[in-house]
Structures are given as structure tokens and as C-alpha cells.
Amino acid sequence: MSILFALLIDRWWGEPASVLHPVVWMGRYLGGLGERLPDYRPAAAFVLGAAYWLAGAILVALAYGYAGFALAKLPPWLDSVLTAVLLKPLFALKMLLGEVAAVEDSLMRGVEQGRVRLSRIVSRDTTRLDSGEIRESALESLAENLSDSVVAPLFWFALFGLAGAAVYRFANTADAMWGYRDRREWSGKFAARMDDLLNLIPARLTALLLLLMGPNRMTWLRRLPGEAARTASPNSGWPMAALALSLGVRLRKPGVYELNAGGLEPSATDVSTGLRRVERTAWLAAGVLALASVRHGGIGHAWY
Numbered sequence: 001m002s003i004l005f006a007l008l009i010d011r012w013w014g015e016p017a018s019v020l021h022p023v024v025w026m027g028r029y030l031g032g033l034g035e036r037l038p039d040y041r042p043a044a045a046f047v048l049g050a051a052y053w054l055a056g057a058i059l060v061a062l063a064y065g066y067a068g069f070a071l072a073k074l075p076p077w078l079d080s081v082l083t084a085v086l087l088k089p090l091f092a093l094k095m096l097l098g099e100v101a102a103v104e105d106s107l108m109r110g111v112e113q114g115r116v117r118l119s120r121i122v123s124r125d126t127t128r129l130d131s132g133e134i135r136e137s138a139l140e141s142l143a144e145n146l147s148d149s150v151v152a153p154l155f156w157f158a159l160f161g162l163a164g165a166a167v168y169r170f171a172n173t174a175d176a177m178w179g180y181r182d183r184r185e186w187s188g189k190f191a192a193r194m195d196d197l198l199n200l201i202p203a204r205l206t207a208l209l210l211l212l213m214g215p216n217r218m219t220w221l222r223r224l225p226g227e228a229a230r231t232a233s234p235n236s237g238w239p240m241a242a243l244a245l246s247l248g249v250r251l252r253k254p255g256v257y258e259l260n261a262g263g264l265e266p267s268a269t270d271v272s273t274g275l276r277r278v279e280r281t282a283w284l285a286a287g288v289l290a291l292a293s294v295r296h297g298g299i300g301h302a303w304y
């Protein structure tokens with residue numbers, strides 16, 4: 001029952017201290033190696049970026065694979081509990097919900113405060129956004145990170161145990177730090193492509209489950225592929241479009257894409273509904289993935 005135990009740990013205690021957080025350790029590895037990579041010529045930057053990515057992924061897989069192997073020798077109940085403890089830092093539901101809720105709380109005190117708080121969770125320039133655009137950006141981050149930060153690590157855990165979740169978390173962190181179309185483009189290209197690959201199924205699973213949590217499921221399901229294709233990303237458009245359709249709101253990045261263009265500008269009520277719907281979707285995903293692990297036995301002792 002490790003997946004559900006881990007979600008309960010997340011709800012009760014949230015994130016561990018930074019000094020104990022494996023994603024922080026991954027970030028230090030990636031940050032230290034990534035600083036000089038863009039200084040190389042494109043071909044060399046790509047090869048070195050791929051090599052450093054693979055080395056980090058192998059280290060993470062070995063560490064968590066060994067942990068899973070060691071825990072499997074314990075009594076099943078203790079294995080489940082300790083596996084949940086190690087799994088918890090590899091996803092972040094409570095923090096995601098809290099950060100998006102904090103944007104809305106700040107917006108209630110003024111647009112400028114909403115902009116500042118939003119800048120903590122999105123990479124776009126927030127200095128000129130109005131209240132509607134702030135809510136659109138917050139809901140986009142909520143949907144995208146439901147897939148990237150919750151469903152995807154649980155999906156890979158269900159398939160490959162702790163090693164699967166940890167390698168995914170490393171890949172997603174690498175993309176967040178290296179995968180930009182600026183001077184880091186070539187050094188981060190391999191990381192970006194690996195993140196795209198690992199998110200192909202989780203993004204679509206997240207979108208499907210999000211629609212199941214809302215009204216007019218079949219109507220929105222037919223529109224989902226077309227709306228998701230409006231974004232350049234092969235994955236992020238799926239959960240964002242699903243949330244936009246489910247809430248009946250418009251989500252857009254001006255000059256880049258517009259999802260559910262006929263929808264309304266999101267309100268505070270929409271943000272509140274979105275937060276509840278995303279939390280329920282996360283629990284539904286956990287249940288589905290946990291059940292799949294039981295039925296098929298999983299790989300890497302996903303359940304005991």
C-alpha cells in the first residue's frame with residue numbers, strides 16, 4: 001500500500017527539510033555540472049549534457065534500486081511503510097495545492113501581490129498580468145504540475161518501484177534546470193527530450209482522470225486532443241486543456257496558445273474548484289496505479 005501511504009504522509013507532513021530532500025540533491029548535481037555546459041560548441045554541449053544526464057540517472061537508479069532491494073527483505077508491512085517514506089519526496093501534491101492557493105490569496109490582497117506570488121511557480125514574466133491572466137497562469141501550473149509532480153512519479157513507481165520514480169524525478173528536475181531554448185538549448189536538449197518521453201503516458205492519463213472528475217465528460221473528451229495540440233509541448237497541453245474544459249474556462253499564454261477559447265475568464269471560484277478537482281484527481285490516480293500494481297505484480301516491489 002506504499003502509494004496511498006505516501007499520499008497520506010504528503011497530506012500530513014508535506015515536504016522534508018531541504019537537507020534531507022533528494023530532489024534538492026539532484027538539483028545540486030545538475031546545477032554544478034550544468035553551469036559550464038552552454039559554453040561548449042553545440043555538438044560537444046549536447047554530448048556532455050547527455051553523458052552527465054545518463055550518469056546522474058544511473059546513480060539515482062542504483063541508489064533507489066538498492067534501497068528497494070533492501071526493503072523487500074523486511075516484513076511486508078514494514079517494507080510498505082518505509083517505501084512510502086522514501087517515495088514521498090519524489091512527488092509533491094500538498095506543496096502544489098498550497099502554492100496555487102497562495103497565489104489566489106495574494107491576488108485577493110491586490111494584483112501586484114498576486115503577480116509576485118505567481119512568479120514563484122511560473123517562468124513567464126508576471127509583471128504586467130491582470131487578475132484574469134494571473135488566475136489562468138496559476139491554473140495552467142496547477143494542471144501541468146499535477147501531471148509532472150504527482151501522477152508521473154507515481155506512474156513510474158507503479159511500474160519500476162522506487163528506482164522508476166527516482167529516475168523520473170531526476171529527469172523532470174533536469175528538464176526544469178537545463179531544458180530551455182536559450183544558451184542552454186544544446187546542453188539541455190537530451191534532458192528535454194527524455195522528459196518529453198517519460199511524460200507521454202502520464203500526461204494523457206492525467207488529462208483523462210481530470211475529465212472524469214468533472215461534468216460533460218464525453219463532450220470534453222472528444223475535444224481534448226484538438227485542444228491539447230494547440231500547445232507546442234507534446235505533453236503539457238493535455239492536462240491544461242483537460243482542466244480548462246472541465247472548468248469551462250479559457251487558459252492562454254498570450255501570443256503562444258489559447259485553450260478552450262470559448263470559455264470564460266477564470267474567477268476565484270474556478271480556482272477553488274480547480275484545486276479541489278486536482279486533489280481528487282491525484283487520489284484517483286493513486287488508487288488506479290495502486291490497483292494496477294496489485295493486479296500485475298508491479299516491477300521493483302511497488303506494493304507489499
